C-alpha cells in the first residue's frame with residue numbers, strides 16, 4: 001500500500017472502530033458482529049505495526065473500551081487500572097504468545113497456564129474497605145468507570161463482606177445466564193421493546209440501569225478472576241491459587257478452570273473447552289490463557305491496553321451466506337405478529353439454521369431485506385441466529401419486497417396496529433390458545449407436569465380443549481386415547497390438573513398471561529388484592545396506585561381483564577373449582593401495597609403507629625410523593641401536609657386512620 005493510502009485507511013479504520021465502540025460500550029447496541037469488529041481491529045493493528053510512526057495514544061488499538069468515558073452514572077477512578085485482553089485466533093497465535101513471553105523473561109519455557117472460559121459479560125471492579133463492600137464500578141476506559149454500586153448490590157453472588165482488612169479490589173465479569181437472556185428478550189419483544197443482540201449487551205444494559213430494582217429483576221450473575229490492590233495480603237503465588245482463594249472468600253469463580261503446561265497443552269485444552277461450549281449455561285466467547293505464576297506475570301507487566309502475560313483465545317465465529325426463501329408471519333401468545341425469514345438451511349456452530357426472526361417492519365427496512373436476497377447469517381452471541389446483512393451484489397432482479405399481511409395468518413381476523421406492533425385482536429385465535437395453554441401449564445405458572453407441547457397440540461387439534469378452562473373438563477379416557485399413554489400416566493396428568501386448582505392467585509394471575517404481568521407483578525397484585533374478583537373489580541386508578549405498577553400497565557391489565565372473553569374464561573375457571581385466593585397471606589396483609597407517611601403530633605408514639613401499620617403489610621415512608629397512599633397528620637403538621645395537599649394525596653387524622661384500619665382489616669377477616 002502507498003504511504004498516503006495506508007494513512008488514509010488507518011484514519012478511516014479508527015473512525016469506524018470508534019463508532020462501533022460507542023455503539024457497543026455506551027449504547028449496548030452494536031450494529032456489526034464481534035467477528036467483524038475484530039477483523040477491523042486486526043487490520044488496524046497490522047497497519048500500525050507496519051507504520052509505527054502513525055500510532056497515536058488514542059487509537060482504538062491502544063485504549064480500553066470506548067477510550068473516553070461517556071456516561072450518565074457518577075464516575076469512579078479505579079485505584080489500579082483494569083485492562084483488556086489481546087486476542088488469539090489459532091494455535092500459531094498461542095505459540096507466538098509463548099515465544100514472546102519466553103524472550104521477554106529470558107527463560108526457555110514452556111510455562112504453566114491457567115485457562116478459564118472467557119465469559120461474555122462486562123467487567124467490574126469491586127472495592128472492599130476493611131472487609132465491607134464500599135463500591136463497585138464498571139471497567140469503563142480502564143482508569144475511570146461508572147458507579148453501579150446499587151445495581152451490584154442486587155446480585156446475590158457478590159459477597160457484602162470479606163474477612164480481610166484494608167483495601168481489597170476484586171475484578172470479575174458480570175453476565176446474564178443464557179436462559180435469563182432468552183427470557184428477557186422474549187419479554188422485551190412482547191412489550192415491543194427492541195431485544196438485546198446478545199447476552200453480553202443484555203448484561204451491560206441490565207447492570208447499567210438507572211433503577212436498581214429493574215436491574216435486580218434481570219437475574220445477573222458474576223464470575224471473579226482477579227485482584228487489584230490487596231493481592232499481597234492473600235498470600236497466593238499464582239492465578240490458580242488466587243482463584244481457589246477467591247472461591248474460599250465466597251466469590252464465584254469459573255468452574256471449568258484448569259491448569260496446563262506449554263502451548264500444545266493449551267491447544268488441546270482449548271479444543272475440549274470449545275467442544276463443550278454449548279453445554280455452558282453462560283455465553284463464553286473464548287478461553288483466557290494466563291501465565292500462572294505471579295512472579296512471571298509481574299516481570300512481564302502490561303502494554304497500554306492489555307497484560308503481556310495473558311491472552312484471549314477466541315472461539316471461531318461462523319458466518320454463512322444463504323438465501324431468504326420467504327418471509328412468514330408468526331403470531332405470539334399476546335397476538336403480536338412477528339416476521340420470520342425462512343432460509344435455505346445452513347449449518348452454523350453446531351446446529352442447522354433455517355429460520356431467523358426479523359422482529360418488525362423497522363428492522364426489515366434497516367436491513368433492506370427482500371425475499372430472494374442472499375444474506376450473511378451468524379449466531380449472535382453464539383446463541384441467536386441473526387441476519388447480519390444483505391449481500392446486494394448477489395441480486396438477480398427477481399427479489400421482491402416483504403409484504404405484510406392484513407389478516408392474522410392463524411385465524412384470519414383483521415390485524416390491528418398498536419404503536420409499531422401488528423396484533424391479532426381475536427382472543428380465541430388458535431395461535432394464542434396454544435401459547436396461552438402452554439404458559440398456563442408452565443412450571444412457574446400453574447405447574448401442570450405432563451402437559452407437554454405435543455399433547456397441547458393434540459388437545460387443540462381434536463377440539464377437546466379450546467382454552468385453559470377446558471383442561472379441567474378432561475376425562476381419563478380422552479387423554480389415554482390421545483397420548484397412547486399408559487392409563488397410569490394419564491391418571492398422573494389428571495392429578496396434576498386437579499392439583500393446579502390450588503396453586504393460588506399469585507400463579508393464576510401470572511398464568512393468565514395478562515399483558516406485562518410477569519411473576520413478580522402477579523405476586524404483588526395477589527398480595528395487594530387477595531382475590532381474583534378483587535383484582536377484576538379494581539379500577540385503573542387502584543391498580544396504578546399499587547407499587548411498581550405504571551399507568552400504562554394498569555390500563556393494559558384492566559382492559560385485558562374486562563374483555564368479554566376473559567370474563568367468560570374467569571367464570572369457567574370458577575365453575576371448574578380453580579382457587580381465586582392468594583396463597584401468601586401473611587397474618588394481616590390488609591394494608592399491603594399501601595404507603596403511609598406520618599407527620600405532626602400523634603396521640604400515640606409514631607414508632608408504635610408505624611409498627612402497627614407495617615405489621616399489616618403497609619410501608620411507612622418519610623417523604624410524600626404521588627405514590628403515597630395516605631398521609632396521617634396530627635396537630636402541628638407542616639411541609640409534609642402541604643405537599644400531600646399539593647399532590648392530592650388523601651390526608652387522615654388519627655380517627656380517620658382508625659376508621660380505615662377497621663374497614664381494611666374487616667375486609668380481611670370476612671374472607
Ligand SMILES: NC(=O)c1ccc[n+]([C@@H]2O[C@H](COP(=O)([O-])OP(=O)(O)OC[C@H]3O[C@@H](n4cnc5c(N)ncnc54)[C@H](O)[C@@H]3O)[C@@H](O)[C@H]2O)c1
Nearest residue numbers: 020024030032033034037084085116118119123173225288
Ligand atoms: N460488535 C461491535 O461493534 C464491537 C465493538 C466493540 C467491541 N466489541 C467486542 O468487544 C470485545 C472487546 O472488548 P474488550 O476490550 O472488553 O475485550 P474483551 O472483552 O474481548 O476481553 C477482555 C475482557 O475479558 C473479560 N473476561 C471474561 N472472562 C474473563 C476471565 N476468565 N479472565 C479475565 N478476563 C475475562 C474481562 O472483562 C476483560 O476485561 C471484542 O470481543 C470485540 O469483538 C464489539
Ligand SMILES: [Zn+2]
Nearest residue numbers: 408411424429
Ligand atoms: Zn389470530
